[in-house]
Amino acid sequence: MAFLDLSHLEKSFGNNRVVKDFSLPVEKGEFVSFLGPSGCGKTTVLRMVAGFETPTAGKILIDGQDVTNLRPNQRNIGMVFQAYALFPNLTVAQNVGFGLKVAGVARAEIDKRVTEMLRLIGLPDKGPSYPFQLSGGQQQRVALARALAPRPRVLLLDEPLSALDAKIRVSLRAEIREIQRELGITTVFVTHDQEEALSISDRIVVMNGGIADQVGTPFEIYNRPTTRFVAGFVGTLNLIEAVAGPTGTAKIGDATVLLPEGHNQAPGGKLTLALRPEGLHLGHGRDVVLPATVTGVEFMGSVIRVDLTAMGTKFSLDTFNRPDAPPPKAGDETQVTFAARDLIVLAD
Template sequence: MSFLEIAGVSKSFGPNTVLHGFDLAVEKGEFVTFLGPSGCGKTTMLRIVAGFETASRGTVRIDGQDVTGLAPNARRIGMVFQAYALFPNMTVADNVAFGLKVAGVPKAERRTRVEDMLRLIGLPRIADRYPYQLSGGQQQRVALARAIAPRPRVLLLDEPLSALDAKIRVSLRTEIRDLQRELGITTIFVTHDQEEALSMSDRIVVMSDGRIEQVGIPFEIYNHPRTRFVASFVGTLGLLKGEVAHGGRVIIDGQEIEADAGAARPGETVTLALRPEALSLQASRERSNALRGEITSVAFLGSVVRLRARFGRDELLIDTFNDPAAPPPGHGAAVAVHFSPADVLCLGAEPGGPGAASRASATPPGLRTPIAAEV
């Protein structure tokens, strides 16, 4: 039996259904991220686990206990909100101790627990400060300490880093993950930031329109997307339209490449997708495909240089390492872009074309399992 079980949860607001039959099993100590665009239902699902929303159907169990009908304060849940929600009239120590006081923990034990929590988050000397005297990163650490001080069974994090600047976000996500591992708390993290999800999670639940698109470890989600939505939402993709030829070939901008077009027939138009890191300006035995195009932009991103190349009406992004001894090609330069046939994701033939009905249940090349019919 899993530690946290979400079974058949649906949620409707009037005629609008925002969650459709959500099923998930989370193991004890696991860090699971709900990832998806705004409005996909991820925060609603988190609030149902916390008890702040009531499911229209389905059940939530924690450590074998059905908590579906319990109030939030009876579930032993810790929650960190996007806006921190620290009490402005309380010191840091009082904020951290608040949940302990509500739970009836004796004063001496509260004081010891607060000291332990502040040491744990690396802020042992700020107990007497007020929230307005803290930076955003410090406030977020205090909110985290307040959530874990009562020793919750499950920790819920609702986009806790979105209000911080980029450098602090990167630092804090490492600290949060290290702290979660140290304490072994079962954690659900909500974000729309794919980099956060990929770098922090044991598993990722990708959501769209109130449904689970795919559940898997970061490696699987990024490299083996199961649906067109996951392929396009997680990571960066360049898209090319091509005409299917015979013998596993596709014609793009008058040039033939090797690509498995699956159920698409010769003469049909397919959409192919390639990740920037799969492309190279250098030929190799593995990268047997080559497309000739023109550089339209060059962006320096520190250790990586991102090139944009045009092939007829379509463009691809190409990521290369920054080599001071080898400047990248400039705007307007003619280049040959090389890639492996195995790196090509075929997203299927154009909708409504010949044979569309028979292709709906087919497995697109480059994707390990069938694309959902609604995608």
């Protein structure tokens, strides 16, 4: 049985259904991210788990206990918010120990636990400081320590990194993942940033219009999207219009390719195929070769993004930077090639 079990959750505000028949089992110690655009329902699901919203229908179980109608303080859940939500009039140590103090834990035990938490987040000497004396990244670390101090059963993270600058965001997400693994705590992380979700999750739930469009590992979500929305939302995508041929084939320009297993559209029907930029290559030698014109080149350090036009369609191609091989220039005539196995057949 799943440690955190969300079963057929629904949430409506008046006539607006923002979460629709949402079910998800989460194993003990698993790190699951809810990924999607604003308004897709991801934060509403998180708030229902936390107890800040009451489901219109469905159940929430934690370690076999039905917590659907319990108050937030009865669920033993830790939560970290986007805006830190630290008490400005309390020191860092007092902020971290706040939940333990409210629970009536003895002072000596609070001090011991606060010391453990500050060491865990890498701020062992910041106990006497006040929040305004800390950087944004340090304040978010303190918020994480405060959430973890009472030893919650589940940790909820509501876009905790979005207020930080890019470099701190990358380092802090790695620290959060390392702490989560060390403690083995079941964690749900809400984000609209695909890179965040792909880099730290065991599984990702891609949400769209109040439903889970796809649930899978980062590898599955990126390489094998099952819907047009997931394919377009996660990563950059090249779309190729094709015509279905006999027995699981498709015609792209003058080339006939074998579609991935399980796709057998009726011959003559139109297909939309997709291809990641790293699946395209300059030159020839793969299943499909198309004449192309370079329309732009973007140098991004280790990766070079080449924009091309082929068959009247715009393509983006990613290739590694090589000092001994300068990239093409806008206006160059070339060939673009790819393997049939890298194609993704998109469903609506």
